[in-house]
Amino acid sequence: MCYVLRKKPRQEEMIAEYVIQNKERFYRLAYSYVQNPDDALDIVQDSIHKAITSKTLKDEKAIKSWFYRIVVNTSLDFLRRKKKVTVVDDSTIQLHMSGHEDHYTDIDLHQSLNELVPEYRSVVILRYFEDLKLEEVAEILDLNVNTVKTRLYKALKILRVQMDSEEAN
Incomplete structure (x- = not known):
């Protein structure tokens, strides 16, 4: 079954452009929480998915804080699920x-x-x-x-x- 996301194409493009321009920042932020490159990439990917499927961005000027919050929350969710299993x-x-x-x-x-x-x-x-x-x-x-x-x-x-x-x- 195929689902079509109904979102303003302009807003979707704006989110994609913003994420592409700042991808290193978001990776670094996720990495600072999980200390693992693969997990950090997964968190950024999950955050992008959440941002694109979300309908919570009301003001396009607030995209920075909005997406940072998504990355922080996704990182914290990951840590809660992982229960601080540390691999050396x-x-x-x-x-x-x-x-x-x-x-x-x-x-x-x-x-x-x-x-x-x-x-x-x-x-x-x-x-x-x-x-x-x-x-x-x-x-x-x-x-x-x-x-x-x-x-x-x-x-x-x-x-x-x-x-x-x-x-x-």
């Missing part, structure tokens, strides 16, 4: 066995980020890894700007404590 790849094992101290800070940061609750992790990723303004983060997560500031402050405080304790060990 060969390069990580080699890094730990080789004694390269200079890479540990990056590994510690990623581990510390993954330990944050999703509400804090999303704010940190969008603000610092995606370089979005606080207002944009608030719009994407559908939060008040002050709530974003509070979560960001608390997340950075937690990360600082975690990173300091890792350095001490």
Whole structure:
């Protein structure tokens, strides 16, 4: 059986064009949540499908925050389904066995980020890894700007404590 999607062709084209122009950003955002290239690609693909079949984009000027929200929610859904099953790849094992101290800070940061609750992790990723303004983060997560500031402050405080304790060990 074949289903025909009824959506304004112009809006569909606009979504496709926007996604194509920003595909690396969306991949990077998904990857920052799942830390796996294949899963990140799946999340971006699922997000594109959701965007094209969705009827929730009311204002075309809000496409940026609208699609970011889709990618963030799809990433969080994926993590909930996956229940944080972590597979260690060969390069990580080699890094730990080789004694390269200079890479540990990056590994510690990623581990510390993954330990944050999703509400804090999303704010940190969008603000610092995606370089979005606080207002944009608030719009994407559908939060008040002050709530974003509070979560960001608390997340950075937690990360600082975690990173300091890792350095001490």
